[in-house]
Amino acid sequence: MPMSTAEHLHALHEQGFTLLPGVLDAAAVSSLRQLIDQLQPIHWDYCGLVDDHFKCVFNRGPEWLPYLDLPGVIELAEAALGEDCHLIGMTAWRNHPGFIGGDLHVDHLAMELPESLLADPTFALPMQICTAHIYLDDIDADLCPTLVIPGSHRAGRRPRTGETGWRGKSAEAVLCRAGDVLMFRSELWHAGSRNRTTDRTRYLLQVHYGRRMVAQKFSPYLAFHFNPEVLTACTPRQRRLLGDHTAAEYD
8 A cells, every 4th residue: 555645754754765656657757768868968967978967957848847746746745845845956867887876975954963862752853855866767786776874864964974874774775666756855864876787877857845945956046047938837836846935034
């Protein structure tokens, strides 16, 4: 029986991550891979020797809008970050054979806190940013699995140089199927890993959500402007995710 949004939210609080299986079907996976293959680098994007990286792809055209608020994913994002949460980034990747991946890290740590406080089961650390990894391949041990350390969001700090575990726990590979989505909070210790295959490229779409007061990260910042075709095609929820909020204290 599929997990409910409440159960996924509990996992985010307890483990720091949760896997939503079968969010995209095979046809949607194929369509999204084709969209990534059609991308051309602009601004700070690049196509490298072992990986290709495209930022703010939601702004390329209306065809990307459905991935802002995928069923099951958006309900979890709103439950974790508030019903007025918004998008702070959407990045597409192709990781080719030879790709190395990143070291153990956290994406964002709002503040360092004593581990004794975070270990208290009555204390629930509020989430500020969550990332959805939308996998477009069957991920095995050789094809760049995301590595996570369960519960490490309660460390209250970033991993130190050379650190590979926390409280006796080592990083675990998230093995999953094309169409699955990994949601994790920004304080979780996690890492990329190598593409050890000789003939497969990992396709990945990252969708980053933040609370209302977390700034949107739309590069190249002052030069960024919304694609009018995208805005015209948005649903009300998608417009809010792109920043069309009601007035608040700091607006």
